[in-house]
Amino acid sequence: MSRDVVIAGFGTVGRAVARAISVSAPDKVRIVGVAKSTGCLFDASGLDVSDLLARHEAGTLQEAPVWCEWDVPHLLDEARASVLMDATPTDITTGEPGLTNILHGIGLGMDVVAATKGPFVAAFTRVMEAAREKGVEVRYEATVAGAVPVFSMARSCMRGDRVLSVDGILNGTSNYILSKMEETGASFDLILAKAQELGYAEADPTADVEGGDAAAKLVILANTFFGGRWSYEDVARVGISAVTPEALELARDEGFTIKLLASASPEGLEVRPQLVPRGSALAVPGVLNAVRFRMERAKELVLIGRGAGGDETAAAMLNDLLTLPERA
Ligand SMILES: NC(=O)c1ccc[n+]([C@@H]2O[C@H](COP(=O)([O-])OP(=O)(O)OC[C@H]3O[C@@H](n4cnc5c(N)ncnc54)[C@H](OP(=O)(O)O)[C@@H]3O)[C@@H](O)[C@H]2O)c1
Incomplete structure (x- = not known):
């Protein structure tokens, strides 16, 4: 048909x-x-x-x-x-x-x-x-x-389970900036300018680097998995503009990286830079996105892929x- x-x-x-x-x-x-x-x-x-x-x-x-x-x-x-x-x-x-x-x-x-x-x-x-x-x-x-099949996977593969919480890297631009800062030791402002030059960041990067875009996506995740009552104002939000190369270096010395993590559970929603263990599935480089479900039975499921384009x-x-x- x-x-x-x-x-x-x-x-x-x-x-x-x-x-x-x-x-x-x-x-x-x-x-x-x-x-x-x-x-x-x-x-x-x-x-x-x-x-x-x-x-x-x-x-x-x-x-x-x-x-x-x-x-x-x-x-x-x-x-x-x-x-x-x-x-x-x-x-x-x-x-x-x-x-x-x-x-x-x-x-x-x-x-x-x-x-x-x-x-x-x-x-x-x-x-x-x-x-x-x-x-x-x-x-x-x-x-x-x-392109990451978050809701399709939930629809077809997670019906026998319950989502306890969901978190992840939901904004490729901010992930690219943090990854490049870590790789090169350059400042936020310098890498942002480079990202704008390459077309990875908008002329007005506020929604990406201050967490607004990730917060909006988090609200959609929460509305899907934790009842449809969540709004943008419910998200406690801190962006990445205050993250320094020194903080990234310190984190690396301790076996961590810093990611703009968006986290949702029935208790609340937040987007903020957080330490993530370097070997963790959420330590994705460049513009990649990652979404991690914590489930009652399956425990942990992680999807990684391209978040835009x-x-x-x-x-x-x-x-x-x-x-x-x-x-x-
Ligand atoms: N780009 C991505 O990677 C990506 C990824 C996931 C989701 N999205 C979402 O997908 C949507 C489209 O993104 P995009 O990158 O394709 O944006 P875009 O390149 O700016 O294209 C937007 C299109 O919508 C048209 N438009 C604007 N107002 C309209 C209206 N009132 N009625 C009908 N058409 C209207 C524009 O018309 P004109 O051609 O006349 O300007 C243009 O053709 C956005 O909501 C974005 O957040 C984008």
């Missing part, structure tokens, strides 16, 4: 998703709509992904014959697709624009696959209750640790899409 999908957001992730679908699932998925901030492309018989990508490169998307001046809810009304894939920018305070898109899609009886964190930080219970009422699925693997995020979203339940 082929599914019709709408992709909201045609940036790094949205384009990678379109490419992944066209390469890996052309017989199973038909992309009928793609939305940008300025309008959308719609063709009920299926959009030509190669043409869209070529037009994106050439800056001529708006000249395509299938271009419409609709916002995402309007596109969803017209498209009557079965799945919304949301890869719009994220606002963790309002959840927008993803929240409106997702609630609208759910209202139309669509399943949802999302990469945007905002809706699951700002309105987790609202989204999940709306989905339950409509009998649709909402998947959000890509929101936490990119268009292709990596698309892999998680495509898996979410291809494992949705079949609908009549």
Whole structure:
């Protein structure tokens, strides 16, 4: 059975998703709509992904014959697709624009696959209750640790157990900075500037280095595993800007490294630099992410992988899409 999908957001992730679908699932998925901030492309018989990508490169998307001046809810009304894939920018305070898109899609009886964190930080219970009422699925693997299959593993492999706590490295940029500081002995400011030059850190690095991005992901983990009551304000948060090369050296002499660890349990949530034993599974280098579950029966499970990148995020979203339940 082929599914019709709408992709909201045609940036790094949205384009990678379109490419992944066209390469890996052309017989199973038909992309009928793609939305940008300025309008959308719609063709009920299926959009030509190669043409869209070529037009994106050439800056001529708006000249395509299938271009419409609709916002995402309007596109969803017209498209009557079965799945919304949301890869719009994220606002963790309002959840927008993803929240409106997702609630609208759910209202139309669509399943949802999302990469945007905002809706699951700002309105987790609202989204999940709306989905339950409509009998649709909402998947959000890509929101936490990119390609690392945290929620998929929980769904398929952890049903016979109970999560006691979860912690890990949820922000690749800050992990890259700490790793490079340790490796070179250079200061935070110097490595940050280098990371910005290489494109590993944003021009405004605050969300990465002050722990906000990791905190948002932690809230999504907590909402999934410890009831949907957690909000961003619940996270006690300290970033990495005060970590010095001297502190990293001292830690190394004692057999430790310093990581920006995000930790959640039913007792509370925190993000802060912590000593991690050098041989620990959480002592991952560079931009890698790691997520560790402490379980009642299985004890400890650790997943390690890439937490960002268009292709990596698309892999998680495509898996979410291809494992949705079949609908009549
Ligand atoms: N990049 C990653 O590695 C990664 C990893 C995991 C999760 N995510 C999440 O995935 C989402 C997308 O990330 P990205 O890196 O692809 O961002 P991006 O490159 O900035 O792309 C965002 C896209 O969304 C479109 N957009 C903005 N406002 C919109 C609106 N109101 N309606 C419809 N489309 C709108 C933009 O339109 P224009 O083209 O007109 O600007 C653009 O096409 C974010 O929420 C991000 O946090 C990203």
